[in-house]
Amino acid sequence: MAFHVRKSTAKIIPHFRNGMSFLGSLEMGFLNSYSTHLRSTSFAAHKIGTRVLGSENIPAHLSARRFESIKVGKQVASVNDDRDNQVLEFPGGKVKFTPKLSFIPDREEERIPCFRVLDDHGQPSIYSNFTQVSKEIAMKMYNDMVTLQTMDTIFYEAQRQGRISFYLTSLGEEAINIASAAALSLDDLIVPQYREAGVLIWRGFTLREFASQCFGNKYDYCKGRQMPVHYGSKRHNYFTVASTIASQIPHAVGAAYSMKMDKRDACAVTYFGDGGTSEGDFHAALNFAAVLEAPVLFICRNNGWAISTPISDQFRSDGVVVKGRAYGVCSIRVDGNDALAVYNAVRAARKMAIQEHRPILIEALTYRAGHHTTSDDSTRYRPAEEMEWWRVAKDPVSRFRKWIESNGWWNNEAEAELRSSLRKQLLEEIQLAERSEKPPVADAFTDVYDVPPSNLQEQEKWLRKTIKTHPQDYPSNFPL
Amino acid sequence: MLPTPLDLYTQTLRGLASQWWWPAVFKPLHFPQISRLIGSNPFQRSNSINAGQSNLSLEKKMWGIVRQKVGAGASSIPALQRIRPAASSSRYYSSAAKEMTVRDALNSALDEEMSADPKVFLMGEEVGEYQGAYKITKGLLEKYGPERVLDTPITEAGFAGIGVGAAYHGLKPVVEFMTFNFSMQAIDHIINSAAKTNYMSAGQISVPIVFRGPNGAAAGVGAQHSQCYAAWYGSCPGLKVLAPYSSEDARGLLKAAIRDPDPVVFLENELLYGESFPVSAEVLDSSFTAPIGKAKIEREGKDVTITAFSKMVGYALKAAELLSKEGISAEVINLRSIRPLDRATINTSVRKTNRLVTVEEGFPQHGVGAEICTSVVEESFGYLDAPVERIAGADIPMPYAANLERMAVPQVEDIVRAAKRACYRAVPLAATG
Numbered sequence: 037m038a039f040h041v042r043k044s045t046a047k048i049i050p051h052f053r054n055g056m057s058f059l060g061s062l063e064m065g066f067l068n069s070y071s072t073h074l075r076s077t078s079f080a081a082h083k084i085g086t087r088v089l090g091s092e093n094i095p096a097h098l099s100a101r102r103f104e105s106i107k108v109g110k111q112v113a114s115v116n117d118d119r120d121n122q123v124l125e126f127p128g129g130k131v132k133f134t135p136k137l138s139f140i141p142d143r144e145e146e147r148i149p150c151f152r153v154l155d156d157h158g159q160p161s162i163y164s165n166f167t168q169v170s171k172e173i174a175m176k177m178y179n180d181m182v183t184l185q186t187m188d189t190i191f192y193e194a195q196r197q198g199r200i201s202f203y204l205t206s207l208g209e210e211a212i213n214i215a216s217a218a219a220l221s222l223d224d225l226i227v228p229q230y231r232e233a234g235v236l237i238w239r240g241f242t243l244r245e246f247a248s249q250c251f252g253n254k255y256d257y258c259k260g261r262q263m264p265v266h267y268g269s270k271r272h273n274y275f276t277v278a279s280t281i282a283s284q285i286p287h288a289v290g291a292a293y294s295m296k297m298d299k300r301d302a303c304a305v306t307y308f309g310d311g312g313t314s315e316g317d318f319h320a321a322l323n324f325a326a327v328l329e330a331p332v333l334f335i336c337r338n339n340g341w342a343i344s345t346p347i348s349d350q351f352r353s354d355g356v357v358v359k360g361r362a363y364g365v366c367s368i369r370v371d372g373n374d375a376l377a378v379y380n381a382v383r384a385a386r387k388m389a390i391q392e393h394r395p396i397l398i399e400a401l402t403y404r405a406g407h408h409t410t411s412d413d414s415t416r417y418r419p420a421e422e423m424e425w426w427r428v429a430k431d432p433v434s435r436f437r438k439w440i441e442s443n444g445w446w447n448n449e450a451e452a453e454l455r456s457s458l459r460k461q462l463l464e465e466i467q468l469a470e471r472s473e474k475p476p477v478a479d480a481f482t483d484v485y486d487v488p489p490s491n492l493q494e495q496e497k498w499l500r501k502t503i504k505t506h507p508q509d510y511p512s513n514f515p516l
Numbered sequence: 517m518l519p520t521p522l523d524l525y526t527q528t529l530r531g532l533a534s535q536w537w538w539p540a541v542f543k544p545l546h547f548p549q550i551s552r553l554i555g556s557n558p559f560q561r562s563n564s565i566n567a568g569q570s571n572l573s574l575e576k577k578m579w580g581i582v583r584q585k586v587g588a589g590a591s592s593i594p595a596l597q598r599i600r601p602a603a604s605s606s607r608y609y610s611s612a613a614k615e616m617t618v619r620d621a622l623n624s625a626l627d628e629e630m631s632a633d634p635k636v637f638l639m640g641e642e643v644g645e646y647q648g649a650y651k652i653t654k655g656l657l658e659k660y661g662p663e664r665v666l667d668t669p670i671t672e673a674g675f676a677g678i679g680v681g682a683a684y685h686g687l688k689p690v691v692e693f694m695t696f697n698f699s700m701q702a703i704d705h706i707i708n709s710a711a712k713t714n715y716m717s718a719g720q721i722s723v724p725i726v727f728r729g730p731n732g733a734a735a736g737v738g739a740q741h742s743q744c745y746a747a748w749y750g751s752c753p754g755l756k757v758l759a760p761y762s763s764e765d766a767r768g769l770l771k772a773a774i775r776d777p778d779p780v781v782f783l784e785n786e787l788l789y790g791e792s793f794p795v796s797a798e799v800l801d802s803s804f805t806a807p808i809g810k811a812k813i814e815r816e817g818k819d820v821t822i823t824a825f826s827k828m829v830g831y832a833l834k835a836a837e838l839l840s841k842e843g844i845s846a847e848v849i850n851l852r853s854i855r856p857l858d859r860a861t862i863n864t865s866v867r868k869t870n871r872l873v874t875v876e877e878g879f880p881q882h883g884v885g886a887e888i889c890t891s892v893v894e895e896s897f898g899y900l901d902a903p904v905e906r907i908a909g910a911d912i913p914m915p916y917a918a919n920l921e922r923m924a925v926p927q928v929e930d931i932v933r934a935a936k937r938a939c940y941r942a943v944p945l946a947a948t949g
Binding site for chain 1: 637663666668669671673674675676677678679680681682683684685686687689704705708709713714715716717718719720721722753754756776777778809856857859860
C-alpha cells in the first residue's frame with residue numbers, strides 16, 4: 037500500500053495546482069516524505085500547524101457577541117458608560133476606536149486547521165476529544181459506505197450501457213454522506229443537493245427504491261418526474277433534490293425556522309459543494325439563518341472541483357469555513373474523508389444548533405474522486421494521477437475499514453462477502469427496475485396543482501382520446 | 517438594487533407633480549425622510565409615521581407641501597379624465613353597506629387569516645416595524661409578534677427562498693415584495709422551487725405560499741418599478757396568479773390565496789391601494805373568499821367584451837361608461853385570476869357579443885391579451901364579427917417623464933377607440949395601415 041502510494045505520489049506532485057492547497061492541511065503524519073515534498077514545492081507559504089486561530093484580528097464588537105443570542109434589545113447597551121470616549125456607540129454594539137491605521141488582512145497567517153480523528157492508518161489521535169461510536173453504529177456506517185460505493189459503481193456502469201439517461205456518483209465522499217447521516221436523528225430534515233444519496237441509505241431507503249427512481253418506473257415515489265439521482269422521500273424526511281445549485285440552502289433555513297416555531301427537537305440539514313458557495317443563495321441563507329437564529333446545519337462538501345472549476349477559481353478566501361464568521365455563524369473545518377471526524381463534528385453541531393437556536397457551518401474537505409456526472413469527463417481538466425491518489429491513498433471507506441479492523445470488528449472474509457452480496461443484489465434490482473411498468477399517463481397531469489384545473493383535465497382527455505384513435509403510435513408497455 | 521427611500525420619495529414627488537390625473541384619494545407617502553420635511557425626528561418612526569392615527573395628518577401636511585412645490589405645473593394640465601373608480605363602480609354593488617380601501621381590504625384579509633391559522637406568517641422587507649412600505653401590514657406586528665411578522669434583510673432571493681422552505685415544512689408564509697420588479701431577484705425560488713416542487717415530489721411536498729406586492733405601473737417611478745409581471749408568472753404551470761381590482765377582489769382573493777395549498781403570486785397595484793370601493797356585508801364576513809380561477813363580470817353588455825385585470829378594470833369600466841353614451845353596450849370582464857384563466861367566462865361572453873377588446877398594462881408580446889386572443893380564436897373563432905383588439909403597454913421599458921409615461925400605458929380613450937373599431941364605429945386599424 038505505502039509503496040503504491042509513494043509511487044503514484046511522485047507522479048502527482050507536478051500536477052498539483054495552488055488551488056488544491058487545502059491538501060496541505062489535510063496531510064499530517066502519514067507519508068511524511070510526501071507532505072514535506074508538497075510543502076516545500078507548492079505550499080511553502082502555508083505553514084502547517086495546529087495552533088488555534090487567534091482572536092486578535094477579530095473586530096472587538098463581533099468577538100464579544102460571537103456566542104450570544106442576537107437580539108436587538110441586548111445590543112443597545114447603556115449609552116455613555118465609557119466617559120473617556122474610547123468607544124463608539126453604534127447600532128449592533130460598541131466599537132472601540134484605534135489610532136492605528138490598519139486593514140484586516142485578507143486571510144489569517146495560518147489557515148484554519150482541519151479537525152481529524154483518524155489518521156490515514158485508521159488510528160485515532162490520542163489527543164482528540166472525540167466521542168466513541170458503538171460497534172453497532174460503526175458496523176452500520178461501514179456497511180452503508182460500502183453500499184453507497186458499490187451502488188455508485190454499478191449504476192454508473194448501467195448509465196454507460198445506456199440503460200439510464202444520467203447518473204452521478206458520490207465516490208470519495210462516502211464518509212461525509214454516511215457519517216453525517218449517522219450523527220443526525222431521523223427527525224432532522226435533510227435538504228440535500230445531489231451528492232448525498234448515502235444519507236438516504238442510512239435512513240433505510242432500499243436499493244430497489246434507488247433503482248426505481250433511476251429507471252423512472254411506476255414504483256418511483258416521484259412518479260418518474262425527476263432525472264436520475266434526484267431522489268426524494270417524505271417518509272425518510274429527505275427533501276426532493278433540486279438541480280438548481282444552492283437553492284436548497286435558503287429552503288433549509290425556512291424549514292429550520294418552521295421547526296423552531298414548532299419547538300421541535302430537531303434541525304434542518306443542508307448540503308452543498310464548494311461551487312455552491314458562490315451562489316447568492318448561499319450568502320442569503322447564511323445571513324438569514326444567523327438573523328432568524330434558525331437551527332440549521334450547513335454542510336459544505338468542499339471537494340475541490342465544481343465540475344471543471346478548481347477552488348482557486350471559485351474563491352480566494354481560506355476555503356468556505358471562514359465565511360461563517362462574516363455572517364455571525366459558528367463554523368468548523370473537518371476532514372471529510374475521516375468518518376469519525378465528520379460524525380463527531382456533525383453530532384456536536386446538531387446539539388448546538390438545536391439547544392442554542394443557531395446555524396452552524398461545517399466545511400468538510402474532501403475530493404470528488406469521480407466525474408461530476410455521467411455528462412463529464414474530468415480527465416480533460418485534471419490529472420488522472422490526482423484522482424487516483426485520492427481514490428487510493430485517501431479513500432474514506434478503506435480508512436474507516438482500517439479502524440474497524442483494528443478494533444477486531446471486521447476481516448477480509450466479511451469484506452468479500454459484503455461486496456459480492458451487494459453486487460449481486462444491485463444487479464438484480466436493476467433488472468427488476470428495468471422490467472417494471474412505467475408510470476401511467478395520468479401521472480403526467482397530477483400534482484401540478486393540488487387539484488387539476490380544467491385545462492389540465494381537458495388536456496388529459498384529449499391525450500387519452502388521441503391514444504385511443506392511434507394506438508399503433510403509442511408504446512404498448514406504457515400503462516394507460 | 518433597491519433605490520434609497522430618498523430616491524423613491526423624490527421620484528414619487530416628481531411623479532405626483534406631473535400626474536394630472538392623480539386619483540382624488542390621496543396616496544400616502546411613507547418614507548422616513550418625509551418626516552424631516554415636516555420637522556419631526558426621522559428616527560422616531562414609531563411615534564410619527566408608523567402610528568396609524570397620525571398618518572392622515574401627515575398626509576395632509578405632505579399634500580400641502582406637494583401642492584406648493586408642484587405649483588402651476590400641475591394645474592396647467594386640464595383634469596379631464598380623473599379616474600375615480602369608487603364613484604363609477606358603486607352602482608354595481610347594489611347591496612353596498614360601506615366603503616373600504618383596497619389597503620384595508622388586504623390588511624383585514626391578512627389579519628383574519630393570521631388569526632384563523634397560526635401557521636400563517638408574514639415576511640419581507642419593512643413588513644414589521646415599518647408596517648409595510650405601503651402600510652398593508654399595519655398593526656400586524658403588534659398583534660402577532662415578531663415571530664409571525666418578520667422583518668428581513670434586503671435579499672429577495674433570501675426571504676423568498678426561506679419562505680419556500682418554510683412552506684415545504686408546513687408553514688403558510690405570505691411573502692411581500694416591495695414591488696414585483698424586485699421579485700426578479702427571487703424568481704428562481706418562485707419558478708424552480710415553489711411552482712415545480714409539488715409536481716417533482718409527486719405530491720409529497722406541497723408549497724402553500726403567497727408572494728404578494730404591488731405590480732405594474734405606479735406613477736413616476738421609472739422602468740424598474742413599473743413592469744407588469746402577470747404574463748411572466750402566468751406562463752408557469754404550478755403557480756396560481758391572481759390580480760385583484762376592487763376591495764372585494766382584494767379581500768376575497770387574498771384570503772383564498774392564503775388558504776390555497778398551491779403557491780400563489782398575488783399581483784396588487786400601488787395606485788389602487790388608496791382607492792375605496794363599496795363592500796357588502798358578505799364581503800366583510802371573515803368566511804368570505806373569492807374563487808380562484810373565476811373571472812367576474814363587472815358590467816354586463818351585449819355589443820363588445822372588454823377583458824381587463826387590476827387597475828385596467830377601472831379603466832375598462834370608465835370606457836364602458838363613455839361607450840354607453842354612444843350607444844355601445846360593453847361587457848367588462850374582471851379576470852381576477854390570470855392562472856388558471858377563466859376561458860369559459862371569456863368565451864361565453866365573446867359568443868354573446870361577438871367582439872373582443874383585451875386590456876392590460878403589460879408588454880404586448882406573449883402577454884395576457886395574446887393568451888386570451890388565442891383562446892377565443894381556438895374556441896370561438898366562428899363567433900367573431902371583428903378582429904380582436906389588443907390594448908397593452910408600449911413595447912418599451914417604462915420611461916420616467918410624465919408625458920412619455922402616459923403614452924406608455926393604456927388610457928381610457930385607447931379602450932374606447934378600440935371598442936369602437938371592433939364595433940365598426942371607427943376605421944379598423946388594419947384598414948389604416
